[in-house]
Amino acid sequence: MKKLIGAIAIVLTYSACKFNTAQTTLPIYGNRTPVTKTVDGKTETDTVYQTIPAFKTVNQYGDSITNKSLDNNIYVADFFFTTCPSICPVMHRNMLTVYDAFKSEKGVKIISYSIDPKHDSVNVLKQYADKLGIAGNTWWLLQGKKDEIYKLSESYLVRRPEEDAKQLFIHDGYFLLIDKQKRIRGTYDGTLPDQVKQLIADIKTLKAEPDQISGK
Amino acid sequence: MKLKVISVICLLLGVLFFSCQTDDEITFKRYYTTGSIVYQNSCQNCHGKNGEGLSALMPPLTDSVFLKANKASLPCFIKYGLKEKLLIVNKKPFEGNMPAMDLAPIEIAEVLTYITNSFGNKMGVVTVQQVSYDLDKCK
Numbered sequence: 001m002k003k004l005i006g007a008i009a010i011v012l013t014y015s016a017c018k019f020n021t022a023q024t025t026l027p028i029y030g031n032r033t034p035v036t037k038t039v040d041g042k043t044e045t046d047t048v049y050q051t052i053p054a055f056k057t058v059n060q061y062g063d064s065i066t067n068k069s070l071d072n073n074i075y076v077a078d079f080f081f082t083t084c085p086s087i088c089p090v091m092h093r094n095m096l097t098v099y100d101a102f103k104s105e106k107g108v109k110i111i112s113y114s115i116d117p118k119h120d121s122v123n124v125l126k127q128y129a130d131k132l133g134i135a136g137n138t139w140w141l142l143q144g145k146k147d148e149i150y151k152l153s154e155s156y157l158v159r160r161p162e163e164d165a166k167q168l169f170i171h172d173g174y175f176l177l178i179d180k181q182k183r184i185r186g187t188y189d190g191t192l193p194d195q196v197k198q199l200i201a202d203i204k205t206l207k208a209e210p211d212q213i214s215g216k
Numbered sequence: 217m218k219l220k221v222i223s224v225i226c227l228l229l230g231v232l233f234f235s236c237q238t239d240d241e242i243t244f245k246r247y248y249t250t251g252s253i254v255y256q257n258s259c260q261n262c263h264g265k266n267g268e269g270l271s272a273l274m275p276p277l278t279d280s281v282f283l284k285a286n287k288a289s290l291p292c293f294i295k296y297g298l299k300e301k302l303l304i305v306n307k308k309p310f311e312g313n314m315p316a317m318d319l320a321p322i323e324i325a326e327v328l329t330y331i332t333n334s335f336g337n338k339m340g341v342v343t344v345q346q347v348s349y350d351l352d353k354c355k
Contacts, residue, residue, distance in 0.1 A: 083313070085261070085262070085315045086261055087261060089261050089262045089270050089273070089274060090261050092270070093264065093270050096271070128273070130272070131271055131272040131273045131312075132270070132271050132272075132273055133271040133272065
């Protein structure tokens, strides 16, 4: 009897450990749809997750950047504009900590879509990048067609930007964590240092997931 | 008798002196406390919680020499903003726009009292009279 209790205790401890390791993957956000296919005469059901659709932009160096440019990268995305007087400076002060944590690592990128492409030309974005103190190809500031960027924001599950009466752009300050399969794996309030700390920790967790190492 | 009169006068002077001091201190504290709230609402996003600024985009508010040299212009910077004006802060150039802040003279006095006595600065109270005077002379 005593042996049995001992055995149960060992099993319980082991399963508790296993449960803990299962926690080190991040959730997958967005809509999911079941897809049933027939493979070799058998029907199989697979889950298809929401992914970031194709987009076309240019970065602060004038290089063309599309969704393909981010293949094989985990990336963090946000929406901003250079003349933003409200939350953008806070967001990018916090994003700088993410940049500093990953600027020397391959496979992690940051992209900031401008929601004011009329003003934020390649030149303006380059000046902003220089003043912010970012260089290289870790953090891209992107200019695209306004309608496309606004439409794209919905795929990132953030509020669609709006212009108010004073011609200021209203948007929210979320940072989105996207995996190599272009699925949304985390949303963080970019104005709060604690949440940005969590983002840095989550990027490390995500990088260690088997799906991210294989990239498939 | 004479000693009594003198001591009473001394005591009165002492009380007067002491109460004047605390009055100033109370004014300072009131300005400073309200100023910190104005700062949070109107300045902190760009200039940072500790007045550290943001890289070369937003100037820090830690340059006491700059603040002293531009004391009379500070209310104008806040009220009317800055447009492509070159400022040298902490020996670094800053050239950009600062939005105009829709603040009353009393709020400007409060926030300036907060800024010029935080982040390593110590310049004393900025009165609403001084701010109104400086605002009249804005270019």
